[in-house]
Amino acid sequence: MICTAVIATSLDGFIARLDGGLDWLSSVEAEGQDYGFAAFMKTVDALVMGRKTFEIVRDFPEWPYGEKTVAVLTQDPLTLLQPLPKPVIVLPPDPEAVIAHFADQGAKHLYIDGGQTIRGFLACGHLNRLIISRIPILLGQGIPLFGSLPADIRLQHTETVSFPSGLVQSTYEVLTQPDVEL
Amino acid sequence: MICTAVIATSLDGFIARLDGGLDWLSSVEAEGQDYGFAAFMKTVDALVMGRKTFEIVRDFPEWPYGEKTVAVLTQDPLTLLQPLPKPVIVLPPDPEAVIAHFADQGAKHLYIDGGQTIRGFLACGHLNRLIISRIPILLGQGIPLFGSLPADIRLQHTETVSFPSGLVQSTYEVLTQPDVEL
Numbered sequence: 161m162i163c164t165a166v167i168a169t170s171l172d173g174f175i176a177r178l179d180g181g182l183d184w185l186s187s188v189e190a191e192g193q194d195y196g197f198a199a200f201m202k203t204v205d206a207l208v209m210g211r212k213t214f215e216i217v218r219d220f221p222e223w224p225y226g227e228k229t230v231a232v233l234t235q236d237p238l239t240l241l242q243p244l245p246k247p248v249i250v251l252p253p254d255p256e257a258v259i260a261h262f263a264d265q266g267a268k269h270l271y272i273d274g275g276q277t278i279r280g281f282l283a284c285g286h287l288n289r290l291i292i293s294r295i296p297i298l299l300g301q302g303i304p305l306f307g308s309l310p311a312d313i314r315l316q317h318t319e320t321v322s323f324p325s326g327l328v329q330s331t332y333e334v335l336t337q338p339d340v341e342l
Numbered sequence: 343m344i345c346t347a348v349i350a351t352s353l354d355g356f357i358a359r360l361d362g363g364l365d366w367l368s369s370v371e372a373e374g375q376d377y378g379f380a381a382f383m384k385t386v387d388a389l390v391m392g393r394k395t396f397e398i399v400r401d402f403p404e405w406p407y408g409e410k411t412v413a414v415l416t417q418d419p420l421t422l423l424q425p426l427p428k429p430v431i432v433l434p435p436d437p438e439a440v441i442a443h444f445a446d447q448g449a450k451h452l453y454i455d456g457g458q459t460i461r462g463f464l465a466c467g468h469l470n471r472l473i474i475s476r477i478p479i480l481l482g483q484g485i486p487l488f489g490s491l492p493a494d495i496r497l498q499h500t501e502t503v504s505f506p507s508g509l510v511q512s513t514y515e516v517l518t519q520p521d522v523e524l
Contacts, residue, residue: 171474171497171514172488173355184494282480292353296499296514298464300491306354309482312366315353317478317508326499330510332353332478 161259163208163270164289165278166200167305168327171294174302175275180216184297188325195293195329196321205267206231208251208258208281211239213274218245229265231258233277253277255286279307287334290315296326312336343441345390345452346471347460348382349487350509353476356484357457362398366479370507377475377511378503387449388413390433390440390463393421395456400427411447413440415459435459437468461489469516472497478508494518 168185169175176182188195206229209217214232217224223245232240233253240250251258262270272281281287292305315332322328350367351357358364370377388411391399396414399406405427414422415435422432433440444452454463463469474487497514504510 187496294512296497298488298491298495298497300489300494306480307482309480312482313480314369315478315480315508317504317510320502320504320510322499322502322512326497326514328499328502328510328512330476330504332508 161263162288163272163281163286165272165287166291168293168295169305170297170299172298173304174299175305176303178302188295188327190325195327203269204271205269206262207271207273208277209273210277255281255284275303275305290332293327293329343445344470345454345463345468347454347469348473350475350477351487352479352481354480355486356481357487358485360484370477370509372507385451386453387451388444389453389455390459391455392459437463437466457485457487472514475509475511
């Protein structure tokens with residue numbers, strides 16, 4: 161199973177304002193430019209995200225994931241707004257269990273979304289690839305993408321593409337995992 | 343006066359480990375590859391850095407700045423190890439005063455170095471350009487490059503170059519300044 165995180169951050173590493181606000185992403189919105197999202201989605205069997213990310217995505221004007229299964233990780237499914245969109249399932253916030261579930265379904269590639277979920281997969285050695293899009297803005301404060309780690313994680317840079325909007329998208333393979341005992 | 347910050351960070355935005363350690367930069371050291379540093383230095387009239395950065399640079403095997411003037415910003419010059427290298431001067435940690443000093447000398451381009459000094463110049467609207475080199479490693483904790491800001495700062499991406507070592511170097515012009523009253 162390959163687990164890929166795809167996420168946008170400010171240049172100072174925030175994925176949202178403290179109140180969850182994503183207004184600053186509008187500076188890179190451009191007609192007909194999805195920064196590779198549709199092509200990436202074609203390679204993905206299912207999506208994995210936390211409750212907070214799900215509740216933001218759920219309020220988008222259009223559900224962005226088509227018929228792909230979306231696993232929302234939460235210990236308490238009752239906290240989720242009902243009814244759930246059709247392809248949404250609930251799983252416990254345990255990367256091992258998530259991977260086992262999707263392996264049983266024959267999935268080969270998971271899209272890992274949301275800060276907490278990405279950090280969780282990273283911390284237990286289950287994130288394989290990171291595609292990070294830097295937006296040309298400093299927010300000064302917000303919700304960070306990365307958090308503390310028990311040890312360094314080395315990455316291998318695969319490619320970087322920059323766009324006229326100023327978005328710079330870099331792809332990394334995760335080389336070392338902090339929890340070598342897993 | 344143009345003020346340019348040139349700095350390397352981990353992918354999670356740290357410029358040093360909590361103890362100041364820079365060992366993780368060795369992953370991108372490559373014979374004959376200075377990532378544009380010598381060419382950049384030729385455009386610079388003088389350097390500006392804080393006491394902590396100076397004390398790290400002072401211990402390098404070789405003084406990296408030739409005969410260029412290096413301004414060390416500190417309120418208390420007596421805290422600096424003596425004797426100072428020949429081209430080093432001490433100025434108060436006030437970007438306005440630093441710029442006035444070098445303008446009097448006919449300088450046109452200052453290299454702003456060190457996290458605290460870069461943040462200080464950014465916060466009062468005196469940083470014009472940022473050249474940031476991302477090292478392909480997550481440290482999990484350390485000394486961050488960026489800090490809180492009174493308002494968003496918008497940047498214009500000029501170019502990004504990636505290198506075989508995995509270092510990705512992006513150049514930004516600072517478009518908006520948080521303290522519009524200055």
